[in-house]
Each structure stands twice: as C-alpha cells, then as structure tokens.
Amino acid sequence: TPEQKRAAQAELKEAIAELKKSCNDHLAAKVVGTFVDITGPIMELQAAALAPLAPAEKSEKFNTKAADFSLHAEQLCRVAEVATDVGCDEDPKRHENLKLSIESLRDATPMVVYSAKTLSLNPDSESAKENFDLVKQQWVTEAVRLRTDVDKCVKPTDFMVESEKKVKEEGEAAMALMKTSPKEAVVKVAMVQKITNRVLEVTDAELDNVGDCEYRVKLVGHRANLEQAIKVAGQATNDHIRGQAKDPEGFNKSITEVHMNINRIKDEMVCFYLPLPPLPDELPPPIPEEDEEEKPPRPPGPVDSDEEEDAFDASAPAPDPVEAPIEHAAFKLRQETAKYVEEDNDMITAARKIAQKFQQMAKYTKGRRELLELGATEDGEGGRREKSEFSSMTDMINTCKEIIALTKNIQKHASMISKNCPDKRLVMSLANSMEPIGMLSQQLNIIASVKASATGKYNEEAEVEADEMLTINAQNLMKSVRDTVRASEACSVRMMSNPNANLQFKRRR
Numbered sequence: 001t002p003e004q005k006r007a008a009q010a011e012l013k014e015a016i017a018e019l020k021k022s023c024n025d026h027l028a029a030k031v032v033g034t035f036v037d038i039t040g041p042i043m044e045l046q047a048a049a050l051a052p053l054a055p056a057e058k059s060e061k062f063n064t065k066a067a068d069f070s071l072h073a074e075q076l077c078r079v080a081e082v083a084t085d086v087g088c089d090e091d092p093k094r095h096e097n098l099k100l101s102i103e104s105l106r107d108a109t110p111m112v113v114y115s116a117k118t119l120s121l122n123p124d125s126e127s128a129k130e131n132f133d134l135v136k137q138q139w140v141t142e143a144v145r146l147r148t149d150v151d152k153c154v155k156p157t158d159f160m161v162e163s164e165k166k167v168k169e170e171g172e173a174a175m176a177l178m179k180t181s182p183k184e185a186v187v188k189v190a191m192v193q194k195i196t197n198r199v200l201e202v203t204d205a206e207l208d209n210v211g212d213c214e215y216r217v218k219l220v221g222h223r224a225n226l227e228q229a230i231k232v233a234g235q236a237t238n239d240h241i242r243g244q245a246k247d248p249e250g251f252n253k254s255i256t257e258v259h260m261n262i263n264r265i266k267d268e269m270v271c272f273y274l275p276l277p278p279l280p281d282e283l284p285p286p287i288p289e290e291d292e293e294e295k296p297p298r299p300p301g302p303v304d305s306d307e308e309e310d311a312f313d314a315s316a317p318a319p320d321p322v323e324a325p326i327e328h329a330a331f332k333l334r335q336e337t338a339k340y341v342e343e344d345n346d347m348i349t350a351a352r353k354i355a356q357k358f359q360q361m362a363k364y365t366k367g368r369r370e371l372l373e374l375g376a377t378e379d380g381e382g383g384r385r386e387k388s389e390f391s392s393m394t395d396m397i398n399t400c401k402e403i404i405a406l407t408k409n410i411q412k413h414a415s416m417i418s419k420n421c422p423d424k425r426l427v428m429s430l431a432n433s434m435e436p437i438g439m440l441s442q443q444l445n446i447i448a449s450v451k452a453s454a455t456g457k458y459n460e461e462a463e464v465e466a467d468e469m470l471t472i473n474a475q476n477l478m479k480s481v482r483d484t485v486r487a488s489e490a491c492s493v494r495m496m497s498n499p500n501a502n503l504q505f506k507r508r509r
Helices: 002-034 040-049 055-086 092-121 126-153 156-177 182-209 214-242 250-272 325-337 346-373 393-419 424-453 460-494
Strands: none
Touching (some): 002 055, 002 156, 040 055, 040 092, 055 126, 092 126, 156 182, 182 214, 182 250, 182 424, 325 460, 393 424, 393 460
C-alpha cells in the first residue's frame, strides 16, 4: 500500500543516515589516532641509522625501525583511502587530490628506507646525510599534504568529538600512572600534547574557514586558553617528575584543564554546526497594529503554464534512465525541488521550471523523430503528431532560451547567497556546483541551433547525433542545478542575514 511504501522509505532513509554517521565517526576516530604524529617514525628511523652500536645490534634495530616506518606510512595511506570513500562523495576534485597524495606518499616511502639504509652503512658520509635529509623532507612534505587533504574530508565537529574522547582517556591514564609509574605517565602526557597540537591545527583551519562573526571570536578565545593550558601541563609534568611541584594536585589540575578547554572548543563547533530546528506546521498570524488600515487584496498575476501545479508525485518510480534519460534527470530535479516550499524562493521556482521545460522538450524531440522516420514533415498531414507543448522547432528554440534565462537566474541567486555565507568550505562547494552551469547553458544554445538547422529531409545520422548531445547536456545541466540547490540551502543555514526575502529555504512537511 502507499502507506507501507512511505513507511519503508522513511525507515530506509533513517538507516542510511545512521550508517553514514557511523562511517563518519569511524573515519574521525581513525584520523585522530593515525595522524596524531606523522613524523615520529621517520625521526626514529634516522636515529637508528646513526646509532653508535655494534653492527649486528645496529642492523637489528634499524630493520625494526624501518619496518615500523613502512607500516606507519601504509597506515596513513589506508586511512586516507577510507577518507576517499567516506568524505569525498560530493567533491570530485578533493577525491582526485587525495588519490594523488596517497600515490605520492607510497612512492616516497621506499626511497626513505633505501636512503636510511645507505646512511646506516655510511654514517660519516656527508653525501649520505644530505641525500637522506632531502628524501626525508620530501616525505614529510607529502605526509603533511596528505594529512591536510584528509582533514578536509572529516567534519571538524567529528574530529573534536573523537579528540576530546582520546584526550580524556590518555589524561586519566596519565593521572593514574603518575603515582606508580612516572615514566609511563610521561608517555601518556606526550600523547595528550600531540593530540592537543592537532586540535590547535584543526581549530586554525576552522578559523581560516569562517568570516568575522561571534563564533570566530569565541573560537579564538578558546584556542588561546588551550594553548596556554598545554604549556602549563608540560611544566607541571616536569615539576612533578623532579619533585619540585608546589601543589600536589597541580599536575592533575593541569591535565583536567587541557581536557576542559578542548571540550569548550568542541561544544562551540557542535553548537555552530547544529542543524536548525524544524519549522512549526502552522505559524501564528501576525498581530495587527491598531492604526493599520486593511490593505486591499492583491490582484492576481498573469497565468503562466509553468506556474500550474501539476500532479507530481515525488514517491513515484522514476522514468527509465536508459529509455528516457532526459525525463529521468528531470524527475530527479523535480524530486529535489519538491522538498522545499516554493513560496518565497525564486531559485526553487526556476529549478522546477527548468525540469518541466526539459520534460516538454524531450517529448517534442521524441515525437519529431518518429514523424520524420515515417517520412512526414513537421506540418504535414499524413503523420500522427506526438502530443507536445510545442508546435514547431521555433518553440523548442524559444524554450532553450527560456531555460538559459532560468539558469542565469539561479546563478544570480546562488552568487548572492555565497557572498553572505561566512563558511568558506560551503561557499567553495557552492561555487564548484554552479561553475558548470554557464558552460552547459552555452552548449544548450549551440545544440538548439544545430537541431534547428536539421529541418526538412530526414537525416538519421545528424538527428541521432543532435539528440545524443541534447541528452548529455540536459542530464549534466539538471544535475548541476540540483547540486546548486543543495549547496545553496547549506550556505543559507550559515548566513548571518538573508538580504533577499525571496530566497527562503523551507522544507515541506
């Protein structure tokens, strides 16, 4: 039944959302644990290569450190591969950059091991030292670039949540070990410092991402407090180990303060990125002013065929993407626009009209080909005409011009939204989404001209080629419009103020 179908769709949607959240949490935990110290193993490898030990002992230690370094590099690459599958689903460029970074780091790892082996056999050779330093610097550069690309795939809120858990775990272990095994406690404190440094790096990236707003001011304050707290924790650790601590609880307090400051940064980010609460089903009517005169009713505007509400069912099965590719792309775009209340949103209205006009165009081109294949002209009496909104090729060309005008309208509104969004990541995503629209609109104009020139005697090869170009263009253009609508809604949530009253993204109930 329709009710069972809707219930199954809602259940499946909820399950997909839970699975995606689980994947994001898993990725964040892996990134926090694996990328906390990317240079430690290579520094240990260098120390093993220069260690003044007996040849047999030195060889054994070097082989162990070389294996540890190779394993560490492979773990970085594997976590990055998980990031390409989980965190790059909406950004092909980021996916490509991450793949290149993984490949570069894998290529550089054997070179480091080989150079370190040469240095181990010739520790007094200046050329061996210079060669290793050069190769090591190249590897570190590639590792830092990989870490930066991976961080872009992880939501800052997810990273902070996992970092806060890790710092709390390591901090509690350090406080418990300080009484019984101070050396092990120092190792735990060092891990807290490394995680804190990563938190500071991600916070700096977030500060670069947002514009001037209250959120940025608070984040700057919390970052400064965390930086001071980790310095105090380091000093308290040294004083406690040396027996010079003035306050017996000073060490525990300093570790707790580090954890609390990370928790404040996490709470600030989670609060900033928290989804807006759903709108009420019915808004209360505005309270009229006593002196306000009753305004006359607004006269109805001109009727547009595209303004008519058609019986569109978003839950209906989509047209076959092979048999009806344009209708399939138009249906997907209509599904996207049906999520929003069209009133007070010119972008949604324009996107819906684009889908409708492409549906009409697909119907006309299909009927025209059938007529020409039967040997009938466009205005002939012998052939049967497919029911269409168009009566001639001129109508189709005019519709293409209307679609182009609508895409320009969408670009204008998207640009206005991007200028008022403080989140640079969302702005970049919106820019990438609407970038192809201009080029695809120009292509559509050219394709319409080509089809207009192919009138008269039927030419199967020219007709098929023109239809293929139109199909590909329509699919790409409607996909770009759909992506632009999604990115625009995401940016509108972060806007400090909306300068246009006709760009209100309200989801339907």
